[in-house]
Structure formats: structure tokens, C-alpha cells
Amino acid sequence: MTQDQTGAAVKVSGSLIAAIECGRVVPQPDTAERLDAFFGTGDEIQRAADAAREDAQAPWLRPWTENERRALLLRAFQPNVVPGLLQTEAYTRAVLRGARLPEEAVERTTQVRKDRQAATVDRPEPPMLTAVLGENVLHCGPPNVLKGQLEHLIVVGHRDRVQVLVVPSAVGFHPGLAVPFVLATLPGGARAGYLDDQLRGRVVTDPADLSGLELAWEIVTGLALPVDQSRDLIVKAVEEHD
Template structure:
């Protein structure tokens, strides 16, 4: 069935994407099934995207740009569309994260979002967002694109050992996630350290937090509560948390020892003998 629902292009980036897709498809004198055949997808999918019922992927957008010769318009727009799928309270942080030169994070329970595999992210997000799971996973995966830029940010991660043992999504998902973390051992701009249980009390007993540094803007501190995020450039907060983070790094295992612990947990808890780590 052809979807003909009218959209308000100003309502959201997703509505604008859908309205532009319909406008340009009609200008090309193509119906939904015809465009779907060109893009190797169904006409129904075209209709769902045109009516803002489904979120487009980057791959779809790139193929669409090629098919309609739009000079990359949809590939540029899809980033806004995917970011708009993030919780409203998180979007401001995501924008700053994408601009940061240095990212430092302590994670008390979970692997940091920028280092999550799709399976792990799907298990985490599916707990409270089953109705929008595909959209939110796509948005989280899209955030990770900053790590593949020509000039990516420096990312330092201190991960509580508990995150290695908390079985998210089952053993297969955890094996893939821990193997993914091992792949960053020799990465030039990413450092993963594990804070072992034996450390006991430490400088982040209040929970997870992030520190963002920029070339031309003040540093930022970010932490989350249940359904909101707190971001501040207060110099005293930045000073205190920066010292606290330095203490966490000093208490954590080295990169090499962290990788050895991750590998041991993966083997003993999730039953896997890893091959060579690949960055």
C-alpha cells in the first residue's frame, strides 16, 4: 500500500527528511516501488521513511543520494535525524561530545557508549525502550563515527571491573563486547583501563562521569541521573573531577594489564579463547 500521509517539514529532522524524500522522488517521476527497486529495498520502506514512521540509515541515505543525484544532501541530513532519536535531555551532551578534542570517562556499570558493540547497545537500550529500539541503537552507533574521523578525539576510558562481569545480553554478546574492547589495545588515540575490584574505595564512588576538553571552549563535566543529564563548566567542579580522574587512572591497571584482565574474564566467564586483538 502506498503511504500518502502529509508531513510538516518543520516538525522534526525526521519529518523534514521524509518530506524531502517524497518531493525529490516525485520530481524524478518515480513511485515508491520504483525507487525501492533502485535502492534494493521495498516500496513499503520508502513509504515508511516518507511518512516518518521509520528512521533512515546512513547506508540508505548514501544510496538515496546516488539514486536521486542530490550531492550528499541526505547523507548530511541523516546525522541530524539520528541525533534527534536520542533522548531530548541527552542531545546537548551528544553535540558537545562530537566537538570535543579530549574525552575522559569513568564507567561504573557499563561499557562507554562510544565503545559498545551493536549487540551490547541493543541489550542495554532494549530494557526501557523496546518500542524505539532500532532507532535508538542506530543513534548510538552513529555517535561512534567521531572515532573514525581523520582527526578523532583522544578517548580515555576507566572501566570498573564490574562492567566486565555484568552479563549484558548473554554470553555471546559479552564475548563480542570484550573482544571489541581488546581491539583498542594498540589504538593510538583510545586508552582503555580497568579499575580492579581490589582497589576498594576510589575517587568516583558517586558514579560514572565524563570530562570533555575542547580546543577553544571551556572544559565540561557531565554526569547522568535516572532521566536527565547534568553538564557544567564550573571551574571548581572541573578542577575537582580532573584530579579525581587522574587518581582513578593511577589506581587502574595499565593498558596491557587491563587487556590481560579483560581477556581472562572473557575466557573464564564467557568461555572463549580470543584470537589476536585487532584495532
């Protein structure tokens, strides 16, 4: 069968089948399930896809993605870019290319980020997610990509379990500027944190370190605009690109 014929049979494009065959893309769970059904391979393709997604993650990221999947509450602060769980695919690619990553790494990391979104904010019973952004986030990025990203923030911000807050640039220096971070509240009340730096991410479980992140969170949320005013600021930034 040709790639186009196979794609038509499982409701995807022939180009996606080509990307899967070449190893550039890992099929999403629903696509892998349809491929297994079509070829009569049981769950072989699904298991291979799950293994490939796991291998695609950096080793230091894997413990955190498990926390994301289990979390009841996620609190994220990002002073310069949209948090990964709320990024559009185009925005993710732009951020990664801005970091001068090889195209193969861009494709692999974009797929991992999409998988993380599917396992958290897009799952049937998602965690409560509060994302606090620095105002600079609303103005940083290629205009054609940034507009779509900001529109996406407005849409997801209307979900019952997502809040998007913005810290105005006028507030000046504050503890959150040191490094982006995420706090996860897990079943049973356990907590974990995640710090993102220039080289790699770091999972935080030490109580003293978590208390420091909790303090930083209280400060940045206190400086942030309320949800409605934050949304108005995002809408204004979208209108600047019209």
C-alpha cells in the same frame, strides 16, 4: 521498485530500506548520499537524515554530543557498563532492553549511539579517548553479547588514540563509584564534563564542579591497572566465555 531492488541499488539490504521507510532507522550518511544519487534528489534525503538524527537525541544530550564532536581529548569513567562510544550494537541493545525501554526507544537510542561513535572515535581524525572501567563491567551482561563486546574492547584498545584501563574490584570504594562521568578537552583548552544518572545526563561547565571531576579522574586512573595489564584482564574475561 521493491525494497530489495532499492537496497541492491544502494548496497544495503531490503530489510534496512523497510526500516528506513517505516521510520525505525535513520540512514547513515553514506547510505543517504547513495539514496540521493540514485533517486536524483540532490541532498534532500541527506538533509532529512541529519534532521532526524538531531531530533532523535534527547534535548539534554544535544549540547554534549556537540562537545564530543569538537573534543581533542575525552576521558570517560564507567563503573558498571562499557562507555557508549565503545559499545557494540548488540551490547547497546542489551543494556537498553535491561532498562526495560520500549523497543522503539531501543532502536532510536541505538541509532543515536552509532551516530555518536561515527562522529567521534570512528571519524578520520578522532580525539584521544581514555576509558576507565570498573572490573565489574567485564562480567556483567548476557554471555553471548558480553564476549563480543569484550573482544571489541581489545580491538579498539589497540588503536593509537584509544586507551582502555580497568580498576580492579579489589581496590574497594573510591570516588568514581558515585556516578559515571566524562571529561572533554575542547579546542583552545576549554573543558566540559558530563554526568549520567538514572533520569538524564547533565553537562557540567562550572569550574568548581569540573575541578571535582578532575580530582575523581586522577584518583580512578591512579587505581587502574596499566594498559597492558588491563588488556590481559579483558582477554582473561573473554576466555572465560569460550
